[in-house]
Amino acid sequence: MSYYPLFNLQGNSGFVNVANFAPNDWEVTAQSPRSVCAFRTDGSRWIVSPVAALEPDEFGSFEAASFPSLTGEDVGGTRVEEVVLLSLRTDEMAAECGELPDSTAPVARWPEWRATIGFASGASRVSYQGEINPTPVTASLLSFHPFIQFVDTRNYFVFLNVERAPQHRWSDLEIFIAGSGKRVDVRRIRNNAANVICLDEYGFTDRDLPVFYSGKMTGIPFGFGSAISNGMLSLEHTHPPGSLTVHGDRSQAQREIKTAWVARLRRMAAGGFA
């Protein structure tokens, strides 16, 4: 079972609803009480806190306002928001751990065991059904971003990363226009955090397709929009490149797509990659 990230986003309060029941009746048939534990990193260790006990079939609701550690900082134009990771567990956890543990609870795959992850303002709320698993430190990110809106909207790219190790590490995120290969910016991003970048300053047109690349960090990329007039929110994550194909070896397809694009952007961009 995965983790469910709780964080704030551009002044909108994060919330998570965790379901202690499986998403289907054929993969996980046994019901049992489970606890919800919160994991947060201080840069050197994972600090673990039990936050709820859920009976079978019960929902647990969690709000970012209940976690004082959920602060953020601006780093070179990137808003880095701390994240609390919620986990449904059947084992007892120590108060600290050196890396994020595997789950001991049953696993569902079709679909994955998900929670409602969302953000609320006074005017609106937005959510998605999701989960996040720790990613390898050697993985890379390539994301095509078709979510910029041009009427009444502030637009952001949100990059969410979770890794097993609690130590902070930084990487570069390069932003290109896919068609021309023009590199428009490089920003710093941090692991075990939600990194938020405003896209409106780049002057993208409605025919441009921004593409984001990081050679040394991967995670879940989102498009987040906030209506200027009434605060309505919009949120969706993008597919990884491997999702552009079906059947065959999807991991290999993803590697080949990334390789082709890295080579292309390297040829077309003004500067090189780190």
Place this chain on the structure above:
Amino acid sequence: MSDLFPFRRDGGWQTHFELLNVPALIDPDHMASAPYVVRFYFFDENGELIHQWQTENCGIGRRTISIGELLAESGPARGTFCCFHEVYLPQLEAKGAFLAERGYAGFSRGSKSRVRGYVHGNLDAIGLDDTGRLSCLGKGFWLRRGEYRLQHRLEGPATYELCIVNSSSVPEAIEVEVLPEDGVARTVTRVVSSRGSLWTTCKLESGQRARVRVRSKLNLPRPVVFRVEQESFDVFHG
């Protein structure tokens, strides 16, 4: 292959689709400047083909397609559509793989906000072969019905609208059960044609909460969920 994406234009709703050059995203060096044809097919709630549209696509960019502008005014208010990129990618076929359109549908409701809520496709729902024949690719259980449980708690005050698509090649009975935390469960059961869609509505008052279960022989009958409040809405898939 393509997912079957819901569209709606009832009650002020608008649907858009972000048309990307998927072949060029897969193979940018060979496909970036090669024009090719994209075909859209539209189906009503009964799975009947109501319209086809094609356009030439070229270059690596973004085109936001207004679905409502492609359909006759007198046509159905809701249904599904699919999108196929008619391109031969030998490097894919050599590996037994196919191009998949699982892109992004955007919904807006003019009276509330012009901000779009997006939901991405997931399934390899329908295929188009070399002869132009459409085939539904959804699978199902052979004997039993499965139960899918939406892991989202419905909370009022809001109106929830759920859309479930039958991507199998045969009609399937789909049962949607809404279980209020205090109140009587309500069930909607309908036989949905192949390529058809079931739309059902549930209104919750302030303080009310509920859960949703879907039973069908379809092996993943998870809905696209619209949560509509007074001045805003949210859209996501289960």
